[in-house]
Amino acid sequence: MxxxxxxxxxxxxxxxxxxxxxxxxxxxxxxxxxxxxxxxxxxxxxxxxxxxxxxxxxxxxxxxxxxxxxxxxxxxxxxxxxxxxxxxxxxxxxxxxxxxxxxxxxxxxxxxxxxxxxxxxxxxxxxxxxxxxxxxxxxxxxxxxxxxxxxxxxxxxxxxxxxxxxxxxxxxxxxxxxxxxxxxxxxxxxxxxxxxxxxxxxxxxxxxxxxxxxxxxxxxxxxxxxxxxxxxxxxxxxxxxxxxxxxxxxxxxxxxxxxxxxxxxxxDLQAIMIRHPLPNTLQALLVLEAFDDSFAKGESMSRESYQQRRPISMEQWECCCRALAHEGLLREDQEGAWALSRNLATVEFWPLIRALPWGMPPVESLKAIREPLPDWLIRLLEQLQQFDSSGREQFSMPLSILFGTGLAAEPEQS
Structure with a gap:
């Protein structure tokens, strides 16, 4: 801009x-x-x-x-x-x-x-x-x-x-x-x-x-x-x-x-100036990765240190941390600092995604992302695109056929 x-x-x-x-x-x-x-x-x-x-x-x-x-x-x-x-x-x-x-x-x-x-x-x-x-x-x-x-x-x-x-x-x-x-x-x-x-x-x-x-x-x-x-x-x-x-x-x-x-x-100026910020679900995964990486190095993780990795607003940081804390992955101390509270080797991806309040973002919205993303997230987005396209093919049917209450619509006469 x-x-x-x-x-x-x-x-x-x-x-x-x-x-x-x-x-x-x-x-x-x-x-x-x-x-x-x-x-x-x-x-x-x-x-x-x-x-x-x-x-x-x-x-x-x-x-x-x-x-x-x-x-x-x-x-x-x-x-x-x-x-x-x-x-x-x-x-x-x-x-x-x-x-x-x-x-x-x-x-x-x-x-x-x-x-x-x-x-x-x-x-x-x-x-x-x-x-x-x-x-x-x-x-x-x-x-x-x-x-x-x-x-x-x-x-x-x-x-x-x-x-x-x-x-x-x-x-x-x-x-x-x-x-x-x-x-x-x-x-x-x-x-x-x-x-x-x-x-x-x-x-x-x-x-x-x-x-x-x-x-x-x-x-x-x-x-x-x-x-x-x-x-x-x-x-x-x-x-x-x-x-x-x-x-x-x-x-x-x-x-x-x-x-x-x-x-x-x-x-939050750096995060504000991004036209298409990361959806909360993807940002939560990146926040969780940052906490896991910091825990392995014996370091603490804060919003200020996370911003050195990628921009995030105060609201999105709090939103992601509280959602992950609700699932028992993070905990907040009396001073308001967050820390990892569970071994991520025991946490499966799909149940976590279903438990988060936002779900997976639509594939079309992911095309507008311009931020550099880690390799694992790029691979995940590619799999989501394949999952989305196969789902469209498998479930492309009128609701009347799905409910068994009617027939497929007749093609329109020219």
Whole structure:
């Protein structure tokens, strides 16, 4: 395929996965959850920062920074509402604070569930691992943000720093780039830490850059839409900022979930670009051969090591391994790694093929395969072609003859 065809093929794949995973519906659910959790998250952030005397007032700085740089035009009005809500929330009793923390926890749980669904993870983090992840976000996240703001203000207070940036003309440029860099770092961390899968740093970083660029573009388009559509102000009046804020949250989640689909696909890029992937039955046989070969050499087998042999997507790898595990040929340990669990000398080919959920693929579909195949699989495919042709000759009869309920059809008169 040419580069343009490859790009179109990849974009079609992303669009298909985005639709299959129901990302628009998930974005709606996350918008609803965010609406309830934004005040608890702000309250927890203020509480964490106010516990350290050096961070007094930093919470308000972070909030103003976020609304000025990440929320278009309607952010000022919404910020005033949320500040009032948060001030009232900080006067709650211990029971009320506990309810707010639980609400913030449920939002993080919803985000993890949405990303795990994109990565096809059946079970999220449980027990201590899940608790530590959420606690790190709720506690260390605000503290790291506060530390970043304090250090930035401290460095900016140096006369040498100010004189140097002004002389080079970098002062305004640095403060314009800083929000973008913070956005990239935040999304990179989300894509690496939240899914219960191993995500490479370079994939998460690329996803963070793309999502941050899309959010900047969306912010500009959103502000333009608001300026060209004054009917919102006429209809909703002072309440107009609220539906606009909800619309922006929804658009933001759509972009974030699209970025998650992209990051997930980068790990399967080689397999995605194959127009005619191997059918599951043949791929399962090749996976089983790889496990048998690795077992004979005393080595472990993973999807990453298998991909050095031939491309395979994460979904097909999991599908093949689970089907072989159902037949007692593979087993999965507590860490999610697969290993051979049976001597293949005791396993016959045809009963295994009949037991697998996919059966043998049609011979016509095998002609489109362009991958280099091992000799034993080529011989198997040749035998299947002979079996298919002899079967067609032996069983070419109308069903009425087979059932004994009628005669063969008369030849049509010309």
């Amino acid at each position: 040419s580069k343009s065809e490859s790009a179109l093929h990849y974009l079609r794949y992303l669009q298909q996965r985005f639709s299959e995973d129901g990302c628009l519906q998930r974005a709606s659910a996350l918008t609803y959850t965010t609406l309830f959790a934004v005040v608890p998250m702000m309250t927890v952030t203020y509480s964490m920062l106010s516990a350290i005397p050096s961070f007094n007032g930093v919470g308000e700085q972070i909030q103003a920074f976020v609304f000025q740089n990440f929320v278009p035009s309607a952010g000022a009005t919404v910020e005033e509402y949320l500040q009032g809500f948060s001030r009232q929330a900080r006067q709650l009793t211990a029971v009320g604070i506990a309810i707010l923390v639980v609400t913030a926890y449920m939002m993080l749980r919803s985000i993890e569930s949405a990303l795990n669904a994109i990565w096809r993870v059946e079970h999220g983090r449980r027990g201590l691992a899940g608790f530590l992840l959420y606690w790190a976000i709720l506690s260390l996240g605000p503290l790291l943000l506060g530390l970043g703001f304090v250090l930035t203000s401290y460095v900016a207070s140096f006369k040498l720093f100010n004189d140097t940036t002004e002389m080079l003309g970098l002062g305004s440029w640095l403060f314009r780039v800083l929000p973008f860099l913070m956005s990239v770092a935040a999304f990179c961390l989300i894509y690496m830490a939240v899914p219960n899968r191993k995500v490479l740093f370079r994939h998460a970083l690329l996803g963070g850059v793309v999502v941050s660029l899309l959010l900047e573009l969306a912010k500009a388009m959103f502000a333009l839409f608001i300026s060209l559509s004054p009917s919102y102000q006429l209809i909703y009046g002072a309440f107009a900022a609220v539906p606009l804020f909800l619309l922006w949250i929804y658009l933001g989640w759509v972009i974030v979930l699209f970025g998650a689909e992209m990051v997930r696909s980068l790990g």
